[in-house]
Amino acid sequence: MIFKTDLNYRKQSLLKLLVTVQEHEAEIIKALYDDFKKPAFEAVFTETEYIVTELKQTIKNINKWAKPKWVLPSLLNFPSTDYLYQEPFGKVLIIAPWNYPYQLVFSPLIAAVAAGNQVVVKPSELTPNTSKVIAKIIHKTFEENHVKCVEGGTEIAQTLLAQRWDYIFFTGSVNVGKIVAKAAAENLTPVTLELGGKNPCIIDETANLKLAAKRIVWGKFLNAGQTCIAPDYLLVHQNIKPRLIDLLKEEIIVAYGENAQISPDYPRIINEKNWKRQLALLENQTILLGGQSTAEDFYLSPTLLDEPSMDSLVMKEEIFGPVLPILCYETEADLERIISCYEKPLSLYIFTENNGFAKKIITKYAFGGGCVNDTLIHFANKRLPFGGVGHSGIGAYHGKRSFDLFSHQKAVVKKANWLDIPTRYAPYQGKLNSIKKLLNWFS
Numbered sequence: 001m002i003f004k005t006d007l008n009y010r011k012q013s014l015l016k017l018l019v020t021v022q023e024h025e026a027e028i029i030k031a032l033y034d035d036f037k038k039p040a041f042e043a044v045f046t047e048t049e050y051i052v053t054e055l056k057q058t059i060k061n062i063n064k065w066a067k068p069k070w071v072l073p074s075l076l077n078f079p080s081t082d083y084l085y086q087e088p089f090g091k092v093l094i095i096a097p098w099n100y101p102y103q104l105v106f107s108p109l110i111a112a113v114a115a116g117n118q119v120v121v122k123p124s125e126l127t128p129n130t131s132k133v134i135a136k137i138i139h140k141t142f143e144e145n146h147v148k149c150v151e152g153g154t155e156i157a158q159t160l161l162a163q164r165w166d167y168i169f170f171t172g173s174v175n176v177g178k179i180v181a182k183a184a185a186e187n188l189t190p191v192t193l194e195l196g197g198k199n200p201c202i203i204d205e206t207a208n209l210k211l212a213a214k215r216i217v218w219g220k221f222l223n224a225g226q227t228c229i230a231p232d233y234l235l236v237h238q239n240i241k242p243r244l245i246d247l248l249k250e251e252i253i254v255a256y257g258e259n260a261q262i263s264p265d266y267p268r269i270i271n272e273k274n275w276k277r278q279l280a281l282l283e284n285q286t287i288l289l290g291g292q293s294t295a296e297d298f299y300l301s302p303t304l305l306d307e308p309s310m311d312s313l314v315m316k317e318e319i320f321g322p323v324l325p326i327l328c329y330e331t332e333a334d335l336e337r338i339i340s341c342y343e344k345p346l347s348l349y350i351f352t353e354n355n356g357f358a359k360k361i362i363t364k365y366a367f368g369g370g371c372v373n374d375t376l377i378h379f380a381n382k383r384l385p386f387g388g389v390g391h392s393g394i395g396a397y398h399g400k401r402s403f404d405l406f407s408h409q410k411a412v413v414k415k416a417n418w419l420d421i422p423t424r425y426a427p428y429q430g431k432l433n434s435i436k437k438l439l440n441w442f443s
């Protein structure tokens with residue numbers, strides 16, 4: 001296979017992809033708007049330009065990343081030269097969700113191609129307009145036996161999963177993640193699972209409340225709350241809860257106006273099923289703001305809920321929409337009681353001026369990644385790994401890590417012949433003490 005080893009071929013493919021995605025930028029923005037009214041600003045900020053910068057970074061670094069690396073040898077092997085080779089896995093399957101339907105196809109795809117793999121991608125069927133443009137871009141850029149886009153829904157995904165792959169990269173829900181993991185286990189295929197969960201956002205008494213409210217509203221209602229790392233629920237210290245609620249209401253109005261339905265900056269829920277699911281979360285709840293909805297365009301306004309009970313639906317499942325429950329706490333034991341009800345989340349946020357408190361929370365709870373005094377922005381640093389832990393995912397990517405993820409790290413020791421220390425060879429009699437000493441000195 002030419003693309004497996006030929007670095008120049010990979011690089012040329014990525015350069016061609018860069019030209020094609022730039023040519024299709026307007027088409028992608030329109031498709032994202034047609035699929036769920038994603039505003040052009042968000043489409044550029046979180047999808048198209050994100051991919052352009054990822055491509056440029058990968059093209060710039062591919063030679064360095066792909067080069068075999070010299071590794072400090074073990075003295076036990078003296079004399080030797082040790083290397084790490086980056087080997088492509090072979091055939092890679094990428095299955096993507098609908099919420100950032102363009103970015104979550106191309107970001108892993110770029111890395112898989114850079115690492116020298118053959119790739120099949122399946123975009124989400126819930127964003128058919130974007131899926132069509134993705135298929136067109138891939139068709140125009142790559143030879144079919146190099147990268148292929150297969151459009152379709154669950155049945156197509158299951159047909160693909162039934163085939164044998166050398167690596168599977170899945171982004172989506174926890175439930176489907178389990179199906180993917182089972183299918184992969186059949187052939188012992190390695191997987192990356194980028195999943196979701198219930199992300200807590202803690203606001204303590206010392207927080208800068210005005211800024212906290214602004215940044216929470218941004219992170220929660222971007223993409224109408226349909227973001228895997230959006231704050232799922234707030235845990236607010238009881239002394240500042242009324243003030244924070246006022247500020248959240250103010251910031252929602254500043255961002256989207258009194259009526260978010262006429263705001264050009266507020267997307268829609270992806271489809272009827274998800275829209276109905278969001279409405280069901282509001283049943284029997286105290287709505288502090290929002291709750292307005294229309295069926296024709298799957299609209300649901302930014303909604304704040306007060307103190308839902310822990311056994312209500314909204315506190316049982318990942319919300320993944322513009323509904324934000326606000327719970328108050330008094331002590332750190334209250335926080336633990338609530339956070340420990342859930343599987344390890346994909347992200348966690350803490351708003352505080354108290355560094356000791358922030359550190360305590362970061363070390364006490366397991367979560368994929370997060371921020372102190374902001375939301376979502378850890379995603380933007382390509383030098384930080386992005387991924388979950390436990391039920392929120394397996395594996396992490398971004399930047400060079402994405403290249404490494406799609407490469408088998410092959411370890412090779414080249415032994416020199418000019419010296420051959422005899423201790424390790426049989427017969428062993430009289431050598432036990434020497435091998436012990438050697439192991440202790442040199443390991």
Ligand code: NAD
Pocket residue numbers: 095096097098099100104122123124125152153154157158161171172173174176177179194195196197227228229318320346388393
């Ligand atoms: P989903 O799991 O329903 O679908 C994801 C993909 O799996 C789609 O391509 C779909 O066609 C396919 N699929 C659906 N059912 C399947 C089945 N039974 N067998 C095989 N394939 C199947 O997820 P979604 O609704 O598209 O996305 C929302 C979920 O994704 C949320 O839980 C969110 O937290 C998560 N998510 C995670 C990340 C991340 O980076 N960790 C990013 C975005 C979304």
